[in-house]
Amino acid sequence: MKDVLVIGAGGVSSVAVHKMAKNPGLFGKVTLASRRRFKCDAIAKSVQERFGVEIATAEVDADDVDATALLIDQVKPKLVVNLALPYQDLNLMEACLKTGVDYLDTANYEPRDEAKFEYGWQWAYQDRFKEAGLMALLGSGFDPGVTSVFATYIKKHLLDTIATLDILDCNGGDHGQHFATNFNPEINIREVTAPARHWENGDWVETPALSERQVFIFDQVGAKNMYLMYHEELESLVKHIPEIKRARFWMTFGEQYLTHLRVLQNVGMTSIEPVMYEGREIIPLQFLKAVLPEPSTLGETTKGKTNIGDIATGTKDGAEKTVYVYNVCDHEDAYAETGNQAVSYTTGVPAMIGAALMLNGQWRGTGVFNMEEFDPDPFMDMLNAHGLPWQVKELPEPLKF
Incomplete structure (x- = not known):
């Protein structure tokens, strides 16, 4: 199964979803969700017009763990791709643990009330993801990524x-x-x-x-x-x-x-x-x-x-x-x-590549991982093949x- 649920409907998400749709051999059904469904619908319309591929859309508040978990249960993806805000990383990781689904993001967590970003909050999930037999890949953008x-x-x-x-x-x-x-x-x-x-x-x-x-x-x-x-x-x-x-x-x-x-x-x-x-x-x-x-x-x-x-x-x-x-x-x-x-493109394409490598098993493990913990060669090959x-x-x- 290669179905994915993408959370977030900004420029990076738009690029990632377009590239997923352009590569049906790498991905199954793609569902795009955000707090404002009309933004997802606009991206889905663009994908349909450019590539003739249908993208499902949904509405969800990524700050609400239970609502996100309910959506995950409905969609039944293999992977949740978090392209929302860094403030929401921990809630989305919790929703993945609750539903038994792998996780990927492009930027590390930071609290809303303090301009401080570090990996400690997400690295603390290592044991929980490992015990659940799940994988979380952090920072699959350009920098980081x-x-x-x-x-x-x-x-x-x-x-x-x-x-x-x-x-x-x-x-x-x-x-x-x-x-x-x-x-x-x-x-x-x-x-x-x-x-x-x-x-x-x-x-x-x-x-x-x-x-x-x-x-x-x-x-x-x-x-x-x-x-x-x-x-x-x-x-x-x-x-x-x-x-x-x-x-x-x-x-x-x-x-x-x-x-x-x-x-x-x-x-x-x-x-x-x-x-x-x-x-x-x-x-x-x-x-x-x-x-x-x-x-x-x-x-x-x-x-x-x-x-x-x-x-x-x-x-x-x-x-x-x-x-x-x-x-x-x-x-x-x-x-x-x-x-x-290009700023959205250079982040969205690596998000797509990281997701593809997780889904096809080339990058695999249980626990919480940063990009540099895996073999760089398949990722580097895909950068050349997919526009970067x-x-x-x-x-x-x-x-x-």
């Missing part, structure tokens, strides 16, 4: 040991908006404004958000300012590849985006602390999300490319070597295929920053 698989591919094929790892995430696209985020605004802004952290010599080093900047020339994009940030795959990678002495994550931002973000911060609009407005409590960041452009609507106007990859320095046959594994994705190509821009081809370059020297 593909970047984690890139690291294990480097370890398996390109370097004998990895001393330093830098993950570089560049979005060179232009959507024509004064200020917009390319994925859920609330999650994006919480992530960007959090303190930066990187791993160095066995400990975490914390620095103020957006305080360290470097310029890097990205293939097919050009020179961009990138900023040191914290990203969840660092936590799992240094756990599962413990030889890494330094691990960092960098993301590019344009000056216009940062200027708007600073103003919004200065006036309190990025706060997650409740304030009273006309007799009721509101969260400023949630209100800001409501007035910003919906990321799933940006595909039609976005042009340019993304470039995301890993640069690792280590040894090969006793000599120091630096390698760079990366993918370039075109926004317009992504939109032509799925109706979504990757390249390998040997760099003449390690990064100088």
Whole structure:
């Protein structure tokens, strides 16, 4: 049985469902559910028009464990693909345990009332999933996800040991908006404004958000300012590849985006602390999300490319070597295929691939797993086959920053 239940109806979900429908040999019946069924219906209509495949839709509140479990019992999928919000990860894992179904997501859990994301909450489910004979795959997006698989591919094929790892995430696209985020605004802004952290010599080093900047020339994009940030795959990678002495994550931002973000911060609009407005409590960041452009609507106007990859320095046959594994994705190509821009595409395609590998048994186990715990080769092969081809370059020297 290869039936799946996909939870969430944003841009990433749209891409994943389009790609599932495009590959009927990999998937059986696909059911798409979210709190707003009309959004699922719109995705199903697009899938039908593009590929002639029918997608079932349903309505569910992913915060409600019992309601989600009831839907799972009705649909009877082999796998639940969580493409909803990170706040809902634990509830969806509970629903899977309650119904005896495998689980996959693309981003780790974070509480609504604190801008803190770490794997500890989900790793704590290890024994329960193992005892139930179920599998949970965490972070099957691009970063985390593909970047984690890139690291294990480097370890398996390109370097004998990895001393330093830098993950570089560049979005060179232009959507024509004064200020917009390319994925859920609330999650994006919480992530960007959090303190930066990187791993160095066995400990975490914390620095103020957006305080360290470097310029890097990205293939097919050009020179961009990138900023040191914290990203969840660092936590799992240094756990599962413990030889890494330094691990960092960098993301590019344009000056216009940062200027708007600073103003919004200065006036309190990025706060997650409740304030009273006309007799009721509101969260400023949630209100800001409501007035910003919906990321799933940006595909039609976005042009340019993304470039995301890993640069690792280590040894090969006793000599120091630096390698760079990366993918370039075109926004317009992504939109032509799925109706979504490349940021959604680069997350939705890996979600589909991770689901396929779980369903066909190539990635299998009982318990809670991160991406780098499995053989990278079948995943890397599927990236090439399903729209995210990757390249390998040997760099003449390690990064100088």
